[in-house]
Amino acid sequence: MNATLPFTRPTIEEVDLEAVRQVLLSGWLTTGPKAQELEEAITRYLGGGIQVRVFNSGTSALEASLLAAGVGPGDEVVVPAMSFVATANVVLRVGARPVFVDVDAGSRNLCASAVESVLNPRTRAVMPVHFAGMAVDMAPIYELAESRSLVVIEDAAQAIGTAYRGRKIGSHGNPVCFSFHPNKNITTIEGGALAVADPDFAKHIERIRFHGIERDADGNMDVPEWGGKMNLPDLGAALGLAQLARLDDFIAKRRELAQGYFERLPVHPALRLPADDPGHSWHMFCVCLDCAALGRRRSEILDHFQRHGIALGTHYPAIPLFSLYRRLGYDRGVFPVAEWIGEQTLTLPLFPKMTMTDVDHVCHVFSELLGVSR
Numbered sequence: 455m456n457a458t459l460p461f462t463r464p465t466i467e468e469v470d471l472e473a474v475r476q477v478l479l480s481g482w483l484t485t486g487p488k489a490q491e492l493e494e495a496i497t498r499y500l501g502g503g504i505q506v507r508v509f510n511s512g513t514s515a516l517e518a519s520l521l522a523a524g525v526g527p528g529d530e531v532v533v534p535a536m537s538f539v540a541t542a543n544v545v546l547r548v549g550a551r552p553v554f555v556d557v558d559a560g561s562r563n564l565c566a567s568a569v570e571s572v573l574n575p576r577t578r579a580v581m582p583v584h585f586a587g588m589a590v591d592m593a594p595i596y597e598l599a600e601s602r603s604l605v606v607i608e609d610a611a612q613a614i615g616t617a618y619r620g621r622k623i624g625s626h627g628n629p630v631c632f633s634f635h636p637n638k639n640i641t642t643i644e645g646g647a648l649a650v651a652d653p654d655f656a657k658h659i660e661r662i663r664f665h666g667i668e669r670d671a672d673g674n675m676d677v678p679e680w681g682g683k684m685n686l687p688d689l690g691a692a693l694g695l696a697q698l699a700r701l702d703d704f705i706a707k708r709r710e711l712a713q714g715y716f717e718r719l720p721v722h723p724a725l726r727l728p729a730d731d732p733g734h735s736w737h738m739f740c741v742c743l744d745c746a747a748l749g750r751r752r753s754e755i756l757d758h759f760q761r762h763g764i765a766l767g768t769h770y771p772a773i774p775l776f777s778l779y780r781r782l783g784y785d786r787g788v789f790p791v792a793e794w795i796g797e798q799t800l801t802l803p804l805f806p807k808m809t810m811t812d813v814d815h816v817c818h819v820f821s822e823l824l825g826v827s828r
């Protein structure tokens with residue numbers, strides 16, 4: 455029996471080890487030249503014309519963006535009910551209220567009409583999430599935001615390298631936050647980044663990133679506002695630089711494997727595949743399986759795959775059903791699509807070092823389970 459196939463695994467090669475080794479031996483471990491180099495490299499990757507600031511996590515980048523946009527107590531922020539919980543947690547963290555909207559069953563993303571249905575005078579911002587690397591249809595959202603004076607902060611934690619209408623997410627100019635957690639398409643161990651066009655926003659967020667500190671031309675220090683401790687160490691930045699150089703190769707491989715799934719997964723009414731899109735960066739390949747229709751519980755399905763050497767993920771439970779959010783008044787039945795995804799989703803193995811033989815194996819187990827072949 456081979457080792458278990460995980461749903462994801464970071465791609466760490468000699469170049470990554472060498473990059474990290476050089477920083478460790480350089481005498482400078484925390485934020486310094488490598489962090490700045492990474493900011494410049496991400497700027498180039500996104501096509502230039504924007505500012506990039508790196509953070510110690512995607513969560514920090516989101517929190518700092520909300521603060522820099524002036525979102526706070528009394529404000530409402532529209533977020534999708536289907537995402538990783540950080541998307542809503544950061545809204546609570548800055549003292550604002552997350553207002554959930556349901557997502558589309560195909561793209562698993564929120565849409566402009568759902569956002570519009572919850573707008574009221576307290577709505578300050580909307581945080582679209584590019585779920586699993588699939589771009590949100592942003593044009594109608596920008597249009598809505600403009601007509602209602604809303605701040606748009608994109609949670610692109612899963613979407614570095616994703617394209618929307620032929621342009622990379624993050625190149626448009628409004629604040630966009632990425633994550634470089636080890637499960638994401640590239641990693642800095644823990645880390646994230648903000649891309650934004652406005653240089654003042656970038657300068658503001660730099661202060662928030664590091665204790666609120668500002669220095670004048672003579673190097674004198676002042677602290678004009680509160681700031682946190684959100685800086686990315688050079689160790690992670692050096693790893694990120696080595697990773698970013700291969701990001702397009704990683705994504706090409708992810709797309710190839712995703713197409714393999716589309717071609718090989720069995721056709722069955724209980725199995726729903728994700729939407730495809732040319733700009734998709736395939737951070738995850740999440741299917742929905744109607745386990746109840748098969749007379750099984752999802753935990754049994756997970757065990758079944760585990761016995762065949764496959765570790766599936768379940769991304770994610772619907773956020774409003776967590777007890778923290780239930781205490782804010784949310785309950786079951788309000789976000790049927792997000793709840794449906796939360797209960798039925800299975801994340802299939804997908805990472806660049808996987809092979810098409812691995813895809814075959816996963817699809818074979820599915821076919822057997824569903825009693826169909828292709």
Ligand SMILES: *Cc1c(COP(=O)(O)O)cnc(C)c1O
Nearest residue numbers: 511512513538540611633634635
């Ligand atoms: C991973 C993720 C985050 C948080 O990023 P970290 O780097 O882990 O802090 C936020 N939102 C979404 C949608 C994510 O997938």
